[in-house]
Amino acid sequence: MSEENDPMAEIRASFFIECEELLEALQDGLQTIDDGAADSETINVVFRAVHSIKGGAGAFGLEALVRFAHRFETVLDEVRAGRLTIDDEALKVFFQAADHVSDLVRICRDGADAPDAETAVLIGALDQFLGDTVPEEDAEEPEIEFAPMGLSLDLDLSDASDETEAACPDLDALPPPPDFGAPTGDTAYTITFIPQAEMFETGNEPALLLRNLSQMGDLKVTCDASTLPDLDKITPEVPHLSWTIHLQTDVEEAEIRSIFEFVEGLCVLEIARETGDGGSDGDTTDETPVSPIVDISSETVNTPPPARPPDPPQAPTAPKPAQAAAPNPAEPSQPARAATAPTAAKSVVRVDLDRIERLVNLVGELVINQAMLSQSLEQSGLSPHSDAMSGLEEFQRLTRDIQDSVMMIRAQPVKSLFQRMSRIVRESSAAVSKDVRLNVIGEGTEVDKTVIERLADPLTHMIRNAVDHGLETPEKRIAAGKPAQGQINLSAAHRSGRVVIEISDDGAGINRPRVLQIAIDKGLIPADAQLSDTEIDNLLFLPGFSTASVVSDLSGRGVGMDVVRTSIQALGGRITITSNPGEGSTFSISLPLTLAVLDGMVIKVAGETLVLPLNLVVETLTLSNQDVQMVRPGNQVIEVRSGFVPLFDLGASLGYREPLQNFDGAVVLLIAQEDESCTALLIDNILDQRQVVIKGLDDSFHRAPGIAAATILGDGQIALILDPSDMIANAGATALAPSPPLKTQGVSA
């Protein structure tokens, strides 16, 4: 976006944005086919996506992309025409091809070198499906097709490329009068086709529709030119003609409709089955079969000028009589139109992320401002029943609503993320020769955009782990009585104000004896440590732990689950493992819905106001001196339900005061750590529980461990937001050994 002044760059950027959407549709379609839920429309969607990408790429002269997309498209067209059925093998190649298209798009966007070798391999794979049917000219076609339109920048991109194609069959090249030698149909239809004013705006051309109809059978067309105004009153952008068509054909009505599907909603279309002697019916209104040509030529007067191409030399390949039975080369233009049509129909606005960011910040200000206002009104001693106070209440409600709505703008479905994961599964399972199926649940779940972006890496890592370590080899699976194909489930769901993402596999589960042994070997835990199953599972998160005995390409480079856990924690999330030997493991990640606001507990320590993430607080207790036991000087524990929890003096650790000696009346918060251990945080007082707007602390600040961010409270003062785990970890692992998990769940949950 830096080159905003360059119109070309802008159009290019929007092409790539569009590509993202098309690639998503492509993945979606292939996934639907893979799930066995495909209908005829699915393959059309897939085809259109590839076609539109090719079209746009052509306009920008992105040759590598055009060439590959074109070949892919040709194969898909074979499928669409019913000459090729999709089997598992084909689908696999299609997925790879789709991945490659998305690679090429990325390469074109970032200006990297095209991986020609890979392209060649995949083209080879695709060509296998074509067999002998691949027309040689196809290879040359793209350049010719798109070259003339390369500079028509003022046109919508996909339309531009469509127009070229659509216009290719030049006027003289319009269909020959219906071939009476063609197989005579046994059903007659009367089709009334009245284009509406908007039809040309989407680049549709009635002549092409009529020509496609003519290929279905015996066609007689009557043109109604009665609404045609005088030449000086003609609006060339608006259709003035309508047609009545008699079609004698053996195809189904649905197929006839499919010809008109791209002008659906843009015209009045009635298809009636003529009963009895269809043939004679046609005769009665027979205006001679020549009429279409006459009509169409008059129609072209109305066609907007851009539709006339600068006479592409080789373009009119279409109407060669020999090709009557072959796939109509003009056909691709129509799906492409349709592909743009739905985008327009969905009323979606693309907004620069910066603007949303600004809006979110402003709303944050509003929330703070509202809190300040209510605080000062309360202090001014106004009656709670006064107008001002009730108005304030209303204001409060509105602020909350606005905040929710703005947060919703930032929310995005996790679908794009999950689609990337299915690619990871495909690639990584191929790399370790395992047959793996990824089942995705809840891809519509919406999460803050930033969360999605920052989840990609940890999730990739975990998926690879699941494929590489989680699932057994096919032989072992069969030996264990499981199907050879391993299953990985990836799910997302909203659960009590958080998003829970689960990755589970049906592999062997965590090999606990081995994990324990490795941890001992690597000196991560003492050799005589007695650990519970959960604790052993959590050893995976220790830095420097990697179980793969064979270091593979895929995982096992030593950057392990500890990195994953750190990234999840950075997002304010938690990660847990459950594993059953022989049945598989489940990693579940729980994340806040947004990174912009936080449910916090406002506390007071040594005169300073601080905020703790509420979700970490398991329980709150008021202490008396008897509750505190000293293990050794400077190291105290408190007794909670016959368990001992290390005591952490917050005020002292932040340097606000000397360590507390008298604990009577002091408040402790039991803080849950990611490893499910607990720490008691010693504070002075709890002030409030409220939503706070997170203000990032600049890196240029002095950054103390344990300080995650800051927020602005109702009185306009800044309060620091704590990250207790970070603080406790930094306070010295020597002083505070994590305690075993508490047996009882706390009150605040």
Next chain:
Amino acid sequence: MTETVLSANMELLTFRLAEQEYALDIMSVREIRGWTHATQLPHAPAYMKGVINLRGTVLPVMDLGLRLGLPPREENERNVIIVVKSEDVMTGLLVDAVSDIVAVTGEDLQPPPELSSGASEGVVSSLTLIDERMIRVLNLAATVGTIERTAA
């Protein structure tokens, strides 16, 4: 930024710190605010007073006197915070009081004698005389920038 460039004409914002007079290039000054309570940053250097709320952004404030090795400010209603911007980072500087805006030319400024050392080394970029008072012109980048280095 222009703060260290001894251009032909520049305007200086002069202010007082412990009975001494200092100045900053006015182009780097964003605004001047009254004193508000700053939230302490734990484990920060002593001269970091903490952070304040500047219309919704979190602004770090340093006690300029302490930063320059002068005695600490007594918290005083009359103290002001000069909000400056250096290399795109906004910082608040706590000073005793703002005095004046003066226009000087390059010839009016003389380099400081090479005596200073320690934390405040290079902080004073030049000296000038106005009405027989010596004014120390600060090098803002050196004054503010050191925080980043000590924090890193």
